Each structure stands twice: as structure tokens, then as C-alpha cells.
Amino acid sequence: MVKNISYKNRYIMKHLFKTISLLFALLLVISCTDVEKAQFATDSTAPGIVSNCNVINGAGKALITYDLPTDEDLLYVKATYKLNDGTNMEVKASAYINELEVVGFGKAAEHDITLIAVDRSGNESEPVVVKISPADNPIYEIFSQMKVTSDFGGLAFNWENKERVDITITVTTPDEHGQMITAQNFYSNSKIGQGYIRGYSTETSETEGRRFAVVISDHWGNQTAIKDSLYFPIYETEISSDRYAKYIIPGYGDPGRYNSSSDWPKLWNGSWGTNNDHYHTKVGLSSPINLGMNLGRLVKLSRIKYYQRSGGSKWQYLYAHGNPKRFRVWGTPTTDGVQLDITEPGNDWILLTEFTSVKPSGLPLGSTNADDQQLGGLDGEDVLIPIDAPAVRWIRLEVLETWGGVTDFVHIAELTYYGKEETN
Structure with a gap:
């Protein structure tokens, strides 16, 4: 019986000691915090004014430098002013720097900037008015x-x-x-x-x-x-896919297909958005991957609609896996008498544009939202072709980067071409 009481007392004393120690530490922290907060006692004495003000005018803005007052409890300097349309503005600068920038001005004009020093008690100094003359925005x-x-x-x-x-x-x-x-x-x-x-x-x-x-x-x-x-907008139409065909890029070879349900014609069949409605190359290709197409006619291109493989209702492949993220579009009006072997330096492929796909949400790999699904999977992204680009018939896509980081295969749901058919 005595042994049990002794054990119980030791248990109580042990935990009581821990509790007292924690309370002591807490009181010490509070005490230090109170001392820190009370470093500058609240008063009603206004700080001194800023002095020796200088102005560096810029385009639609100005930088003002000054000497700070010597008050130990100085907290910040603020500038108040009006924009050209009468909007009231306020800018604050820490007591540890001696300059501030005023921004937002329109056409060149002279403006009054009021500088006021403020201390830790909220007291404000007498105002100092500085004139600035920023240039046009x-x-x-x-x-x-x-x-x-x-x-x-x-x-x-x-x-x-x-x-x-x-x-x-x-x-x-x-x-x-x-x-x-x-x-x-x-x-x-x-x-x-x-x-x-x-x-x-x-x-x-x-x-x-x-x-x-x-x-x-x-x-x-x-x-x-x-x-x-x-x-005078130039008339553009969707280029009919009735003559589209696969074209094997000289010097690269046939990128093949992953299986019979992801063959080349899926690139231009006018359908996308389901998991199986896409073209998928074979696996194990060398990077950068090159895909070729014959449009079947000479076309002055305006843009290409690029639709990603989405993965159907789960969207698991959108902005991921083998969907191209960055690629170049090359073209040529003819295959006769020109060097199209891409292993040859100075070959005759003409660079039409370089494109980088953009994920609206900015979400990490594996996550998408409604905006991503609408643009990448349903509406498609516009790959814009400059108006000074020549008319072409054969297209080469050089894939520089995929969304999923894979380098030996790619997949694309659809490529739709727009522009104006040229007369041969």
C-alpha cells in the first residue's frame, strides 16, 4: 500500500514539475515579447520632417530620395498624391530606406507629392510637398x-x-x-x-x-x-482533309503507329475528345521526333488547330504523357529538286513557326481544370503561321518537348489546317 502511494506521488510530482517548467517558459516568452513591444513607448510627439528631397523623373513615374528624420521610433514615410484622373494614391516606404517611387501618371504634367514621416505611435510629421514632372506614360x-x-x-x-x-x-x-x-x-x-x-x-x-x-x-x-x-481581313477556310496523307521525313524514317486503333488517319478524321480518337507513334523513337504530312495541295497557311489526346472523360492524358508541348512547324512547296533529308546541314525545309502549348490553369502535371479541358481537349490551340510565310504542301512537325517529359513517342488527337488554297 505504501509502495503504491509512493509511486503515485512520484508520478504527480514528475508531471507537476513539467507543467511548472512549461508555464515558466511561456511567461518568459510573453515577458520578452512585452519588452520588445514596449521598446518604443506610445507618445504624442510628432517625428521630424524628411529633408533634402531630390527627384528623378521617369516615364509615368518618379523616384524621390530624401534624408530621414533622426527620430528613433520612426516607422515609415508615406507619399500621397493624385493621378491625372483625380484618383487618390498613397505609397509607403520603410524607415530603413531613404527613397520611394510614385507611379501611375498618364500624360506629362507637373504633380505635387506630399511626404509625411510616421512614427510607431502613429504620429505624423508636418507635410513636405515635392514637385515632380514625369514624362509621358x-x-x-x-x-x-x-x-x-x-x-x-x-x-x-x-x-x-x-x-x-x-x-x-x-x-x-x-x-x-x-x-x-x-x-x-x-x-x-x-x-x-x-x-x-x-x-x-x-x-x-x-x-x-x-x-x-x-x-x-x-x-x-x-x-x-x-x-x-x-x-481587310484575308479570307481563310478550313483546308479539306480529303487529300491528306502520311509523309515519311527523309533522314528520320517512319514513326509508325502504336496499334491499329491509333493510326495516322486519326490525325485528320475530324473527331477528337475520346481516349481512342488520336494518333500515337510507336515507342522507342529518337528525339526530336519528326512527323510528316502531305496536304495534297499548295496552301498559304494561316494557322493549325492542335488538339491534344485527352484520355476521354477522365482527362488523364491532357497536358501530360506524350502530348507535344513545344514543337516547330516546317514546310516545303515541293519535294522535287530540293534537299529534304534532315540529317543534311542546310536542308531546304522552311521554318514556318515555333509553338509552345500553354496550360491555362498552371496546375502541376497530372492535374487539370475546366479551362484546361476546354482549350487543350475541346477547342484546340491555335498554332499561328506568320502571313509572310510561303505557301507549302508538305508539313514537318519537329517535337522538341512533350508535356509528360517522354522523348521516344508522341500522341496527338487532331491537326486541322486553315488558310487559303493556292493555284498551282
């Missing part, structure tokens, strides 16, 4: 130099964005009632940009034309003038 130069030309099915755009600012290019066109509606928005911060609008050509669009309006805006609501003009 970059969108105006981009707009003035942007080239807009008639293209297959619509328009082609080329622009230079030297400052790499975020821009939105909005293109509108009349609907059937004559009301201007958005045809497409381009979002970009690339130094060199290009874009295309398709789907607006008719049998008479090359002669009668179609109205398009273009405007550029930025994140801050600044907007250029509107370029409203008549353009």
Missing part, C-alpha cells in the same frame, strides 16, 4: 509605334514595350447590330509583343473591309486615343 509611345495590319481572319499586331510595363490592348469591332463589342484583349509586359485576331474574315472581307478599333490602357486606368480604322 509608356503606353503612348507603344501606341504610336504599334503596327496593325490586315491578316488571315482578322488583324496582326506588333509592338515594342521598352519599359516592360503591364499593358492591355483592347480591340473592338461591330456586332450584327453595329454596336462595338470586344473582339479580344491582349495582356502583356513583354519587350517585344505580337498578337493576332482570327475569325472575322468573310468571302467579301478582303474587298469590303471590316471596322476595328484599338486602344491601349495600363493598370492605373490611363488610356491612349482610339485608333478606329477599316481593315
Whole structure:
């Protein structure tokens, strides 16, 4: 009996000691935290002002440098100002740096920037007003130099964005009632940009034309003038697959087929979206894999619709496995008297374009969402061909990378060609 009581007491004492130790450690942490928080006592004394302010004006922005006040409890410096349209703006800079940037201005003009120092008690210094004179926002130069030309099915755009600012290019066109509606928005911060609008050509669009309006805006609501003009979209049609045929690329060989249900004609049978409706090469090919097609006619191509093997309702192959992610499209108008052996340096294949497939969701390998399924599996991606590319009859796809990382086979659900058939 005594032995049992002794054991119980030791057990209680042991756990009581652990509890007291934990409480002591917790109190120590709280105490240290309170000391840290109380490092600067709350007061009502305003900090000093910033001084020796200097301005470096930029395009639609300005950098302001200054000397900080010497207050030990200084927390940050804030700048308040108005944009061209009257929008109130505020920018804050830490007490550990002596500069801040004010952004969002439109056309060149003088602006007042109010600088205020703020301490840890929330006290604000007397304001200091600095005048800045930023140059025109970059969108105006981009707009003035942007080239807009008639293209297959619509328009082609080329622009230079030297400052790499975020821009939105909005293109509108009349609907059937004559009301201007958005045809497409381009979002970009690339130094060199290009874009295309398709789907607006008719049998008479090359002669009668179609109205398009273009405007550029930025994140801050600044907007250029509107370029409203008549353009002449080149008529494009889907090229009939009635003469399509397999073409074996010289110097590469026959990529074959995986089985009888995934043979070449599946590439152009006008059907996709099921697991078995695709072309699949044999396994064990050398990389980069080369696929060849004979369109059966000379074609001035505008684009190729690329549909991925989806895996049916489970979508297990979409943006995965052997679906091409990056490839080059080559072409030739003839096979007579030209060097098409790809092992020969300086062969006569003509590079039409290089394409990189984009997964809208950005989800990791093995995961897709509705946007991915709609684009890659149902609507297809547009592989755009520049308008200055020559007319061709034979096509070579050089697969540089697959979504699943495999290198010895590929599979594609469908390739649909668009453009204009040329007269031989």
C-alpha cells in the first residue's frame, strides 16, 4: 500500500514539475515579447520632417530620395498624391530606406507629392510637398509605334514595350447590330509583343473591309486615343482533309503507329475528345521526333488547330504523357529538286513557326481544370503561321518537348489546317 502511494506521488510530482517548467517558459516568452513591444513607448510627439528631397523623373513615374528624420521610433514615410484622373494614391516606404517611387501618371504634367514621416505611435510629421514632372506614360509611345495590319481572319499586331510595363490592348469591332463589342484583349509586359485576331474574315472581307478599333490602357486606368480604322481581313477556310496523307521525313524514317486503333488517319478524321480518337507513334523513337504530312495541295497557311489526346472523360492524358508541348512547324512547296533529308546541314525545309502549348490553369502535371479541358481537349490551340510565310504542301512537325517529359513517342488527337488554297 505504501509502495503504491509512493509511486503515485512520484508520478504527480514528475508531471507537476513539467507543467511548472512549461508555464515558466511561456511567461518568459510573453515577458520578452512585452519588452520588445514596449521598446518604443506610445507618445504624442510628432517625428521630424524628411529633408533634402531630390527627384528623378521617369516615364509615368518618379523616384524621390530624401534624408530621414533622426527620430528613433520612426516607422515609415508615406507619399500621397493624385493621378491625372483625380484618383487618390498613397505609397509607403520603410524607415530603413531613404527613397520611394510614385507611379501611375498618364500624360506629362507637373504633380505635387506630399511626404509625411510616421512614427510607431502613429504620429505624423508636418507635410513636405515635392514637385515632380514625369514624362509621358509608356503606353503612348507603344501606341504610336504599334503596327496593325490586315491578316488571315482578322488583324496582326506588333509592338515594342521598352519599359516592360503591364499593358492591355483592347480591340473592338461591330456586332450584327453595329454596336462595338470586344473582339479580344491582349495582356502583356513583354519587350517585344505580337498578337493576332482570327475569325472575322468573310468571302467579301478582303474587298469590303471590316471596322476595328484599338486602344491601349495600363493598370492605373490611363488610356491612349482610339485608333478606329477599316481593315481587310484575308479570307481563310478550313483546308479539306480529303487529300491528306502520311509523309515519311527523309533522314528520320517512319514513326509508325502504336496499334491499329491509333493510326495516322486519326490525325485528320475530324473527331477528337475520346481516349481512342488520336494518333500515337510507336515507342522507342529518337528525339526530336519528326512527323510528316502531305496536304495534297499548295496552301498559304494561316494557322493549325492542335488538339491534344485527352484520355476521354477522365482527362488523364491532357497536358501530360506524350502530348507535344513545344514543337516547330516546317514546310516545303515541293519535294522535287530540293534537299529534304534532315540529317543534311542546310536542308531546304522552311521554318514556318515555333509553338509552345500553354496550360491555362498552371496546375502541376497530372492535374487539370475546366479551362484546361476546354482549350487543350475541346477547342484546340491555335498554332499561328506568320502571313509572310510561303505557301507549302508538305508539313514537318519537329517535337522538341512533350508535356509528360517522354522523348521516344508522341500522341496527338487532331491537326486541322486553315488558310487559303493556292493555284498551282
